[in-house]
Amino acid sequence: MAPPRKNTLPKPLPDSFILQDTEKKKWRLGRIIGQGGFGLIYLASLDVDRPVAADTAFVIKVEYQENGPLFSELKFYQRAAKPESIQKWKRKRKLDFLGIPTYWGSGLAEHNDLRYRFMAMDRLGSDLQKVCDSSGGRLKKATVLQLGQRLLDVLEYIHENEYVHADIKAANLMLGYSNREQVYLADYGLSYRYCPDGVHKEYRENPKKGHNGTIEYTSIDAHKGLAPSRRGDLQILGFCLLHWLCGSLPWDRFLKNPTQVQEAKVRLMDNLPDSVQQWSVSGASTDEVASYFLYVKTLDYQDKPNYQHLKDLLGSVVKGRLDFSMPQGPAGPSATKNPKSMEKKAARARGPPSAKPLPAEQDDEEHEEVKSKPVPAPYIRRPPITKPQSQPKDDVLPAVRRSLRPRSAHRYKEVDSEDEEEEEEEEDDVRPKPIPACYLRGPPIGPGAQPKQVNL
Incomplete structure (x- = not known):
């Protein structure tokens, strides 16, 4: 046979x-x-x-x-x-x-x-994917944060024992057969011994092995063909948390094109915290997940994460039973933003890997107030001048206007915003530029002054 x-x-x-x-x-x-x-x-x-x-x-x-x-x-x-x-x-x-x-x-x-x-x-019970499907594709914020904290406990254990999971997703999370409060990270078929005998694998990109894992959640390192690492596991978990909280991910429409998915994930990590915070849904902000990503972004390939710091970023006060009932409000991104809150959370998330969360937020708030005060006018205006100043050159104004434009909240359109800016710059270069006024008029002439005679 x-x-x-x-x-x-x-x-x-x-x-x-x-x-x-x-x-x-x-x-x-x-x-x-x-x-x-x-x-x-x-x-x-x-x-x-x-x-x-x-x-x-x-x-x-x-x-x-x-x-x-x-x-x-x-x-x-x-x-x-x-x-x-x-x-x-x-x-x-x-x-x-x-x-x-x-x-x-x-x-x-x-x-x-x-x-x-x-x-x-x-024997285990139902998987979390079925729970998500039955609750409209999303989970309540408190439940998402609790799941994140529990999974960080699991990841810390397996990472300390030289392994990474490399395929975290709702379908691989199982509820207990007799106790739905117990959630297990299962299916270690793609688990990888990243640190055999205490020696971490080297950073080595391999395009032939690119895009391994589940495309929605796999890490940017995996897209590049790197061997799985602790940093990669944490990034995969972050993508899961964002999906469970919001019901969708910014790259959902690109899933048939791994390269576009990779580019969208890079944009999300490059534009933190706004790229995550703008994905908030009604009644559930993504502030904690954005802070989580900001910390993960500070990790190098071989760095050991501070798991307790990550758990604290996801909410040290989140307790109680897991609530798998359907969350209120529609799924999808929301334009609601809270920049002040995000700035404080971002500062906490960017703390050193070995540092614990800041003991108090009072210093942050004082620093916030100092930054937010406008600069007094005497320090931004020059003393009154008697001599007339030449007009600014018009060819400088388009660049100034562009630098003052607010960044678009829609970072995941198929046309990259950087390409659009380059096209606008090219258009500005092509437009005829008016002749600056200083080349059309001479210096101002006083009331008693006479024009000089020019000998021909």
Whole structure:
């Protein structure tokens, strides 16, 4: 029999098939409850003498042995996420919960000359994508910020254990089977060991590997073909938070063109905080997400993030139960802006990576007041002059007018605003320029003065 093609769903195993993992534990398969990527997900039980109950606490993911994603996921759990390691971390950080599914075992199996790889895991509930779809494509702001904080706990753990996730998205976030308050970051098929044995991967762009990951959320580094990093994980999470909060992203209409998506993400990061703040929706500002992005922008490729600072930027006072009910107000960007608030939050976000959030905002407010006071007129006007001044050259005025124009809030049109400005400059150069007045009139003549005689 010809070997199965890679990256295809496996042929289902028989009902009640018995698997044995590497630690000699036996598992009985129940019905298929889902599929993802290139694998099937079965209900499973350690009680092999009776059919698998509908409320079993375990599932088993099955793929062909030749496929890569499940192998990568297994390596992550075996190296970085053993149950005892997670428990030790939780005690050290005083965490009641850490959203990484529990790994219970793995192994190989064979049926009808086909070889399978399998992994036993905790059974989880619905994914967050279904929750978003049922709530109009958005989540309430408090819920988004809480999810961000919890995911930062997960990312800090896996980053400290030499791995990055590289594919954070709502479809890979699972609610607990019996407790919807517990949210797990699942599916480590694209996880990457960015720092093997403590040595960070070098910064090396590779266009052949460009645009890896889920196009809506993948990092700018991934668009360039860089190996995944901690900075990339944080940027991916930021794009997710913005999407969950607003119901859309500025590059949604470009998703079939990865290069345009990359350019739109670069524009968003280059024009912070306005580029994020102008994407606010009714009743939910994006100030915290903009501050989050401003901090992520300060990170170099190999930098270690300050996770507590990021959690504080997302709102240290956000507590309570997760509310997945439909948010009020329409989705989509809003023109409402609060520059003063954003300026203060931006200053906090740009703080040094190792610094904690500023202890008080009083100094910021005083600094704000000093900056906002107008300069007294005596210091901007010259003393009265008796000699007439020549008129400014007209060819300078178009450039001055252009520099005073407010920046457009619509930063994501298909025509780049910089191109439009270049076209305007070219038009100004082509227009005939009036002759400056100083070349048409001589100096002013006093009432008693007589014109000089010119000898021809």
